[in-house]
C-alpha cells in the first residue's frame with residue numbers, strides 16, 4: 001500500500017531499457033559494458049519504501065533526465081554527457097545523434113518524465129504544504145574515467161545537497177543515521193547536488209531535496225549479481241527515509 005506522506009522518491013538511472021528504434025544509433029562496440037557500469041542497478045527496488053516513486057523507464061544511455069535539458073546549462077555536455085549522451089564513460093563514442101533526433105528524444109522521454117515528477121511534487125504540496133524529494137542513485141565502486149572525482153577509496157554512501165533546497169539539519173540527520181549504522185558517509189562527493197523540478201528550483205523552499213547515492217559494492221558484484229549486503233542496505237534506506245520524513 002502506498003504511504004500517505006509528503007515524500008517523493010526519484011529514481012532516474014535504474015532502467016536498462018533501450019527502445020529498438022534507438023538501438024541502431026549506438027556506435028559503441030561494447031554497449032553491454034556501458035549499460036553495466038552506468039546503470040544504477042536495482043535502485044528502483046532498493047528505494048522502494050512504499051512512498052510515491054517516479055522512475056525513469058528508459059536507460060540513461062538514451063536520455064538522462066538528471067541533466068539540464070539544454071546543453072548550454074549543463075556542464076556535463078562538454079564531455080558528451082548532457083541530457084542525450086554522445087560519449088561513453090571512457091570518452092569513446094557512444095552514438096550518433098542529429099540535432100533533430102536529440103529534440104525528438106527530449107520531447108518523447110525527458111519532458112513527460114519531468115511533467116510526472118513536477119505533478120507528484122505539486123500534489124504533495126497541495127496535500128501537505130511541503131514535499132521531501134529523495135533523489136535515489138548508486139555509483140560504481142571504482143571511479144569511471146568520466147567522473148571528476150577520482151579519489152579512492154570511495155565512501156559507502158554519498159549525500160548530495162543543494163544549497164537552497166537541502167536544509168543543513170536534514171543533511172546532518174541523514175549523515176548521522178548512516179554513520180551510526182556503520183557506513184562511511186561523505187557529503188557531495190563523489191557526486192554533488194540533488195534534483196528539484198524547474199518550476200520550484202531555487203524558488204520554493206517548501207520543496208526540500210536530498211540525494212542518496214549508494215556505493216554499488218554494498219549490494220552487488222561486477223557481474224551485476226546481488227550480494228549478501230543487499231537486504232541490509234535496502235532496510236537501512238527505508239529506515240533512513242522514514243527517519244527524515
Ligand SMILES: [Zn+2]
Nearest residue numbers: 013040137138
Ligand atoms: Zn544515478
